[in-house]
Amino acid sequence: MDEIQQRWLCALSAPMAAINTGASYDDPAFCNDRYIDLQDSWGIDDRGQLFDMLVRMTDDGHAKHLSAAYLAWQRCLPSEWQALLDDLSPRERILHEFASRTFGSCGPGGILSWDYGRMGFLLRCAVRNQWIDLDESNWLHSRLALRAQFHYGSWMAYFDGFVVGRTFWSCLSASDDELARELDRQGASALNVRIARGLAANISQFLADLPWHMEIDLPPRPASLKEFDWS
Secondary structure (H helix, E strand, O other): HHHHHHHHHHHHHHHHHOOHHHHOOOOOOOOOOHHHHHHHHHOOOHHHHHEEEEEHHHHOOOHHHHHHHHEEEOOOOOOHHHHHHOOOOOHHHHHHHHHHHHHHHHHOOOOHHHHHHHHHHHHHHHHHHHOOOOHHHHHHHHHHHHHHHHHHHOHHHHHHHHHHHHHHHHHOOOOHHHHHHHHHHHHHHHHHHHHHHHHHHHHHHHOOOOOOOOOOOOOOOOOOHHOOOOO
16 A cells, blocks of 8 residues: 555544644554553553444444434435424434534535544554554555445545534433534534644645545455454
């Protein structure tokens, strides 16, 4: 895998680089720190726990909560959409309306990039912590890349999906009465603003030669991952 493709894989977790001061947008090991503590925030302290999280969150993460809403908005006629809303619980109605408002930004991929981007971040941290090597990270990243290119049509849609996903995640504990208001407030949240500003300040450099539809040379599965049941 050449250097440009390597940077493309790193760009999948660019929003996480925007959040973390001192992180690199194109370092396969995320930053220059000797060790990145993932125990407190992720409950990950070794290779096995990393793989468990990767399998669980990539295809069964937060995006599943809104996948039906995005799909329905994409397929429904206006009259069908209103009928659908009328049959939903108050909380699900709010989430479906949230999906309808954000579909124009992130498209049918919805908030999958919130899950993909964070898993890419974990893989890069795992390289820094020496839980996996670069060949293993590239192969695992390539699985994320295939998913991302299938579900999204541009870097902007992918990054928007990440921010929308973070907005949803931030409001998971809100009550039904508070949910709509909390979702609306998240656009001005400090971390969402930090992501947007960080990407805006760096995007012209780190995406300059990284077209979304770049063909990624898929590496062979390393022998050390032969027993890892993931595709």
